Amino acid sequence: MSLPSDLKSQFPVLSQKVNGHEIVYLDSAASSQKPVAVIEAMNDYYRTINANVHRGAYAIAAQATEAMELARTRVAKFIGASSANEIVFTKNATESFNLIARSWGGNSLGPTDAVLISDMEHHANIVPWQILAAEKGFEIRWIPLTSDGHLDLSRLDELLDGVKMVSVTAMSNVLGTLNPIKELADRAHSAGALLAVDGSQFVPHLPTRVEELGADLLCFTGHKMCGPTGIGVLWGRSELLDAMPPFLGGGEMILDVRRDGFTPNELPHKFEAGTPPIAEIIGLGAAVDFLESLGMNNVRQHEIELTDYALRALDNRYGEDLTIHGPRNAAERGGVLSLQYQDVHPHDLSQVLDQRGICVRAGHHCAKPLMRELGLVATARASLYIYNNTADIDALVESLAPAGELFAR
Amino acid sequence: MSGLEDLYKEIILDHYRNPRHRGELECPPAHKAEGFNPLCGDEVLLTFELEDEVIRELMVNGQGCSISQASASMMSAAVQGKSVDEVRYLTRQFKAMMSIHEESIGPDDTISRDGASFELGDLDALKGVVKFPVRIKCATLSWNTLLAGLDESGV
Secondary structure, three states: OOOOOOHHHHOHHHHOEEOOEEOEEOEOOOOOOOOHHHHHHHHHHHHHHOOOOOOOOOHHHHHHHHHHHHHHHHHHHHOOOOOHHHEEEEOOHHHHHHHHHHHHHHHHOOOOOEEEEEOOOOHHHOHHHHHHHHHHOOEEEEEOEOOOOOEOOOOHHHHHOOEEEEEEEOEOOOOOEEOOHHHHHHHHHHOOOEEEEEOOOOOOOOOOOHHHHOOOEEEEEHHHOOOOOOOEEEEEOHHHHHHOOOOOOOOOOEEEEEOOEEEEOOOOHHHOOOOOOHHHHHHHHHHHHHHHHHOHHHHHHHHHHHHHHHHHHHHHHHHHHEEEOOOOOHHHEOOEEEEEEOOOOHHHHHHHHHHOOEEOEEEOOOOHHHHHHHOOOOEEEEEOOOOOOHHHHHHHHHHHHHHHHHHOO | OOOHHHHOOHHHHHHHHOOOOEOOOOOOOOEEEEEEEOOOOEEEEEEEEEEOOEEEEEEEEEEOOHHHHHHHHHHHHHHOOOEHHHHHHHHHHHHHHOOOOOOOOOOOOEEEEOOEEEEOHHHHHHHHHHHOHHHHHHHHHHHHHHHHHHHHHOO
8 A cells, every 4th residue: 555554653543552452543534633743832822923813913913814814725736726825724524515615606596596415425425515405495306326336327317407506526425435426526517506515525535526527516525634623614606705795703704894885805705704713724634734734646546455354354244144234345435334244223333443542433424315225224334444454454344243242133 | 430331231121122112192182292402302202091190101212322312211110100299399300419509319329209119129220311411401301391291291
């Protein structure tokens, strides 16, 4: 595999023991661990240049502003945006979607319109539309899934009729499915609709070029890509962002405020009301640097190899006792493995794994419509990232059988 | 550090594998109460017949983890034939055992009030759940569902 084999040593959390075992962290789809470089970058900001940004003329205020804006440029380059002004910092991907729904949707959607999402969306790309639909009366349509966990695009033209916005995930956080974003972009545009993409699971794991995706808007979050919590990104084509009204109001997002109104600031500040999470933005910039130093092609290659290893190892050992949801071909999916082992409840399975230091997520993964579609209430989800290796997979494989024995009915 | 054996006691696994009073009563005349744990997707459906403010029969349906299902099974055994008043009291005591508030259980694992004494019996096995705070919601789901159902039935 093409990533350094000692990557774990750069992640302090991963050098600990849990319940007497080396920690085996398999929950990066929920939140990734942070390398020393990111922790230090945030520390350095607080220790050396802590000051508010875009205000003071004094030296450390200027340095803080420069560090924050440098991070914006790094993020823009990381996803191939044409300008740093297209990078809007939010709290997380959830806030990015709320911004799109409230600002673009609030301005553009009425009772005769429709928004098209899919059956594999995270609640972050469902509920903001539902909140707005209750107010504006537009229709929400859902792209169904095929039995092997892909989007079923056979009736897409019909579904697109009258749709103004298509909003879908680039990669499912439950199934691992990678969706054909370019095709969706082309077909949405042909039908006169925009395409917003949930990149929360995609951007941390695959090389991302926004022009190749063909999307109009892209949401992702810092903490799943080695960055801190509390920082998310909305990328949008600048002419689209320019045409959208402000989201949150307050300081920073204005050029002028009078008794009779206000003039919004330029991009991206128009959408960044109040003092931003400066340390988190700087941390995200360091995370992007860290990932680029590894090479995103190497990151993707590592995850294909490890996912393939995991699928084979789990299959060989457990066969029909274990259901792994989503596509079987590692090249068509990310390293997210939703597991159902015999009839052991995911919560019980994760509890047993925890005793062996193995961290997996149990639950509905904030995708309840998908879980209902799959006829499940919960799954145990093991998700992979740069620091995982075959020993982690082996530990997971070895630990399912004891759980099965404990709960056998 | 708490071991798995503190959580998954044999009697809990027995209730999980062989749930008591499993099924549904016809509604009406029975009352119905549904509960969900949004975190892990556990669901419980209780149906119960009331007569003179006494739970004549209670049945449990639903799906979930061993703790939620075992707790529901134990509860179903504990409340049959008890008055609504007694059930409310038992529920408060059970939740106290789950650290939901500060009441404590006597050293002999019995609780008493107004001269009436209830043995926690099998329910005592769920004490270990307290050491796994994430699972407290699993253990209390059926109890909270029953309380809500009793409130709704107007008794």
